[in-house]
Amino acid sequence: MYEEVFKALGEPTRLKIIRLLAEKELCVCDLEEIMDISQPRVSQHLKILKQAGLVKERKEGKKRICSFNREFFDWFMEEFSFFMHRPLHEVEEFAEEVKRMQNLDYDTCAIRRKSLSKKSRINGQEEK
Amino acid sequence: MYEEVFKALGEPTRLKIIRLLAEKELCVCDLEEIMDISQPRVSQHLKILKQAGLVKERKEGKKRICSFNREFFDWFMEEFSFFMHRPLHEVEEFAEEVKRMQNLDYDTCAIRRKSLSKKSRINGQEEK
DNA sequence: TTAACATATAAGTATATACTAATATATGAA
DNA sequence: TTCATATATTAGTATATACTTATATGTTAA
Numbered sequence: 384m385y386e387e388v389f390k391a392l393g394e395p396t397r398l399k400i401i402r403l404l405a406e407k408e409l410c411v412c413d414l415e416e417i418m419d420i421s422q423p424r425v426s427q428h429l430k431i432l433k434q435a436g437l438v439k440e441r442k443e444g445k446k447r448i449c450s451f452n453r454e455f456f457d458w459f460m461e462e463f464s465f466f467m468h469r470p471l472h473e474v475e476e477f478a479e480e481v482k483r484m485q486n487l488d489y490d491t492c493a494i495r496r497k498s499l500s501k502k503s504r505i506n507g508q509e510e511k
Numbered sequence: 512m513y514e515e516v517f518k519a520l521g522e523p524t525r526l527k528i529i530r531l532l533a534e535k536e537l538c539v540c541d542l543e544e545i546m547d548i549s550q551p552r553v554s555q556h557l558k559i560l561k562q563a564g565l566v567k568e569r570k571e572g573k574k575r576i577c578s579f580n581r582e583f584f585d586w587f588m589e590e591f592s593f594f595m596h597r598p599l600h601e602v603e604e605f606a607e608e609v610k611r612m613q614n615l616d617y618d619t620c621a622i623r624r625k626s627l628s629k630k631s632r633i634n635g636q637e638e639k
Numbered sequence: 640t641t642a643a644c645a646t647a648t649a650a651g652t653a654t655a656t657a658c659t660a661a662t663a664t665a666t667g668a669a
Numbered sequence: 670t671t672c673a674t675a676t677a678t679t680a681g682t683a684t685a686t687a688c689t690t691a692t693a694t695g696t697t698a699a
Contacts, residue, residue: 385526386521386522386523386526388521389517389520390521391521392517392521393517393518393519393520393521394514394518394687395514396687398517401595402599402602402605403599403605403612405595405599406598406612407612410645411646411647412644412645417608417611417612417615420688421688421689422645422647423646423647423689424689425646426646426648427647427687428687429646430647444697445643445645445646445695445696446645446646446696447645447646451595457592460588460591460592463588464588466530467530467533467579467584470534471530471534471535474530477530477531480527480531480546483547484531484534484545487541487544522656522657524657538675538676539675539676540676549658549660550675551660551661551676551679552657552658552659553676554677554678555657555677557676570666572667573665573666573673573676574666574674574675574676575676
């Protein structure tokens with residue numbers, strides 16, 4: 384989920400769109416004019432922003448009024464910041480990495496490599 | 512600058528790298544083993560993370576010890592959050608957009624379009 | 640129900656990105 | 670100096686992304 388949001392944010396047109404929406408809710412054709420870009424371009428970027436959760440939409444007559452989802456944004460920033468501060472062993476999806484990290488308690492990569500080569504020998508693969 | 516950082520964060524391999532570095536400083540070959548990916552792949556992603564300011568590096572013998580630049584990260588998150596909360600007229604790079612936004616005070620896009628057509632006529636371009 | 644409007648989607652294309660394999664560079668040790 | 674190690678860079682390739690143009694869908698008003 385982090386990936387999707389950051390991807391959405393990591394593109395200048397979309398960054399501009401959400402900054403504009405953060406000021407004021409706008410429909411597609413408003414954005415089209417303010418940013419001076421084509422309608423499909425606005426529409427396509429909005430789709431990505433909506434999927435990421437950063438933009439909300441409501442219908443009003445023919446128009447779709449888009450707005451910045453500030454609640455989600457604030458929550459997301461908090462959440463990610465928290466994620467980046469947690470001790471890694473608490474993060475389930477990193478279980479494998481934590482394990483491998485513990486096998487790292489050697490002084491140098493070199494020593495570790497030798498140990499791996501030894502393992503290879505044991506597995507019948509000869510070192511050259 | 513926001514764009515560069517978000518692009519760096521919006522990729523699973525890099526996200527994993529900085530989350531690992533947030534736990535513990537590591538050299539390239541450590542990451543290689545922990546993540547079980549190729550050395551150039553680690554190296555290339557680290558380059559992008561360093562350019563974005565998210566990763567620091569120090570030399571120690573043959574090794575380059577990489578670490579998460581938490582000071583920058585925390586500053587960046589604050590800064591971006593601030594950026595997203597400011598009134599738009601305070602943000603210099605949006606001067607043009609703010610101007611165009613003020614020309615938006617009509618009820619509907621349709622009306623706005625007609626007005627623009629009128630302008631076109633004045634400029635000598637005929638409506639079809 | 641037709642016309643105008645507002646938006647979405649599709650197709651095509653150019654550029655960007657992420658990867659692998661091969662090679663280059665840099666550092667410390669023998 | 671030569672070798673092994675640690676990392677960086679290059680070249681090639683496949684996929685993803687952003688854009689444009691054209692077309693489709695949905696909504697309101699005449």
